[in-house]
Amino acid sequence: MAPYKLLLVDDFFVERENVKEMVGESDLDLVITGEADDGLEALEAIEVQRPDFVLTDIEMPLMDGLELAERIRLQYPDIHVIFFTFYEKFEYARRAVQLGAASFILKPIFKEELLAELNSIIAKKRKESEAAEREMRLKERLRESLPLLADKFKRELFSGACRHWNEERIRDSLSFYSLPFPEGSYLIMGVEIDRPHSETAEAPDAREMRTLRLGELVASSIADCPSLWSGYGDERWIVLLAFSRETTPEMGLEEGFRRAEKLIASMEAENVAVSVVIGEPFGRLAQTDEAVGQAIRALSHKFYRGYGQMIRACDIEERSVGPEAGWPVNLREQMLRVLNEGDAEEVERFVGRLFAQADRHSPAEIRGVCFAAIAYCGQWLGERRVDPFAGRGDASISWESLVRAGTLQETREWLTDFLTSVLRLIGSDSGGPGGIAEGAKAYIQQHYQEAITIKKISDHLHYSPNYLNQVFKQETGETLLEYMTKVRVEKAKALLTDTDRKVLDITTAVGYNHETYFRNVFKHYTGVTPKEYREKSKR
Template sequence: MLFCSVFWYNAKAMSATVQTQAVVPNMNGAYRFLIIDDEPIVREGISEIIDWQSHGFELVGACRDGREGIRAVEELRPDVVLTDICMPFVDGLQLAAWVAEQYPAVKTILLTGYDDFEYAQEAVKLRVTDFLLKPITADELREMLEKIRRELDIERSQERRLELLQQQVHESLPLLRERFLNRLARAELHPSEVQRRLDFLELALPGPAFLVLICDLDGSEDSEQLLGLAVQNIVGQVAAGFPGAVAFSTPGEQSVVVLSAGDEAAALPRGLECAELIAERVSRELARTVSIGVGESGLGFAAVPASYAQASTALEQRLVRGPAQIITAEQLGAPLRPSIQSPDTDARSAYVRALKTADRSAAAAALDAVVGALRRNDADTETRYLTMQRLLADALSGLEALGLDALGFDPLGLDGTAPDGGQANPFVAIARMKTLDEMQEWFRRFQERAWTVLNQRQRSHSHAKAEAAEEYIRANAHRPDLSLAAVCGALSVSKSYFSPLFKEHTGKTFVEYLTDLRVERAKELLLRDPLKSYEVAERVGFRDAHYFSLTFKKTTGVSPTEFRELARQKS
């Protein structure tokens, strides 16, 4: 504890010089109290009569005049100063005026006699907190301390709430800035209120010319989310290198830069330089590409939403021009016009026909025609997306006509689920794609997947038919009139469809299969029952016993009688 005249509650220990030490923060929450009076008995009396700690105070010093008091205030930084008015060198009113100017948060209490009451009235003008009339009693002093402590408690609580609020505002600044800049870009703010908000958010957009560029990562995979955050960081870092530029992200996770320039002519070169730096760093650091739309420059804050809209339209041209592009609004020419008509209905129909017949070359030609028409015409971006989604709808309808359930068909042949666990939606997949090239490649994979599934289903269907045919033949092989026509009639299929299907499934023609089956059954009867050859022939489906013997010998190498005899010899 530092005292002006080092004071250990012992008047004999007083010194005529002011001794100081570094101010130690008060760790117990007590308020720091400083006494300034030129009368030793007053200093000692006030110091010793009060239990400072019980009242929430810490006595940090006792000074003998105003000059020493000023030094003590500077070095000890008390919360409360109790000073006499009449003192040598610097009186109490001068000290109070100095404290009010230099340390307005410090509370000053004047100690005065009755003869000095007129000075006390003057003290009110100096923002003195209170004053006590000599002689003072211990109760008066304690009452004054309680009053001051309550005031200080209230002020400290308010300061803490203010600090907490300031901390919360500071922590929220990034989010508040992003919301503000998004509203500015969407023309949701009046230009007159922009500067006030910029000042509050500590953003610098000096202007007077402004230009906006929008950066978006090429590709549409779900795995791009982390890469998108990395792109946003790069954009922010690049923008920080351009004085008067700010970067933010849109709800659609695109990165936006608002650039300031001294005049409109200087804005576009700065914008292109910024865009090129972003594209170069993304390529070098992430091994990916971005496309960037650059709006036109304009004067005043009203130019920001206009340039943002132009940059967004320029970026949409990636759909036609492909990825890794820096596209300026100046390159677009006349605005694109909306259209509700598909550019090439014939090509769409041709694609569906080729899809249904699994004609790869025709499908490729038709798809090239659809996409080529979209590249050439002047329809807007929305119409281009709509055309590709119509093509998908037509294709799924055609596949459904072939027995492929459109809703249950996963066009990409992945796991069949969307990121949220629901059924994959190919229309959403189309809407997320960013270039016509990407869409065209998607359709190529789509058609291959469709043909694979159709082929699998066809094979499954054929397999079922073949097995049904086998079952029917086994059940009716004993009938001499069993024929290919009878089997096909039972299965409701044509001979031309059934014959290759059955041969592929069994490796035998219908006649070969039936003959082998009848011969095998004849072997079983010859070994088991003492039947004549003609009787065996009748039971397994042969009308003519002689033909049966010839067929049996051709198949086994021996006649029925020889077969039976050889079997007996072996047994």
């Protein structure tokens, strides 16, 4: 780094030579680059040499040191002025302070004092230079970062960080980030790609390029009107439109719909389908985040309305969720019963009933029911030793295809397709109808002592009572009730023959509550009463 430069101003030649000698013999980071006899000559030298310091006498002809210092302060504020004079007058010292003098030295000058003062001033100058360089670097970084900072401010405005700011502060920020915006009314548009989930993995550079390209389409659709926009992830954008004070709310909405149509057409030209929400006009920029929140909530309603929609935010009703909107409490039992009956048309009817009031639920709740269907079916098929994903390739396909279902209709179709595919797996189960009958027999053999009913058996096996009874009779030639009665009577016969238990005890042991009824059933099947049967068996 080059040494600092000093201009020496004094009408006494001897004084100038004395100072030059002192400075020249020192190790100060300083060189004397010029001399002047008075203030006027000094100004001419300053214009050429641009020194860092001016060491000047006060009493000089033509222009004294005080006037010279005033001119330097106005024209060259970075130059430090040092006074040295024979006159120890308070007025001189006061004026020197007013003029921002770096130092005030009395003559005669002593070498140690002069060098100490100059060294102190050089150190001060060096710190100021370093600070100025840091400030310059920071300003340059700020200038380079302004686009990013402007985008950050837009996201803050949209997210609510400016909610409690007054309008003046928000407008000052807009001006600082070079985001001119008229005063008047405002309107939010929400834009979202309808099918954000790619079928195949997308390389990071391709994804970023696609996001930039689509962002440019959003920007071009609003380029000819005062607006701000910001991306929310790769698939969603928020646009803030501004209108003059003369624009009525109706005119603002009309313009919003016109912009939405233009944007949808631009995206379609890129083979990209989008849905657009048009919010309600509002009057204060501090209300922006409320309008953004309304738009984002409204975008979720494309799940019910379908793709490629223009949705007005105020037309959206909040979904009523909770028990009153309820899904069937016994959803699992109903679902597996339908599948066990093996009727594809019944599957469609079941899904139709299930989705009849699905629009009262949030998309997350509806998908949750579908995810539960995957779990229920997987567990049930596993119990039957059937591979839940046989023939379906990767087991994650069902989950991924459900996530890609972006509308209520697509989700309904997904559930129908999934349950139908499970139905085919059940149909291919080696157990078939014979397996159903054997399952019913096994249950009766294990529970004949209890108060079992056909409904209990059908619930356990996940069939409707009528279907189960029909299949059982086809396979065995008897109804469930006939088989259950036969089992109980055979168990009772064994107890009558092998034990001395009372008939009343045997009645309850084989699942009957009333002895009289048991005696009637036993006699109907054997032709004799329980007592007569015991007596005959002992002969």
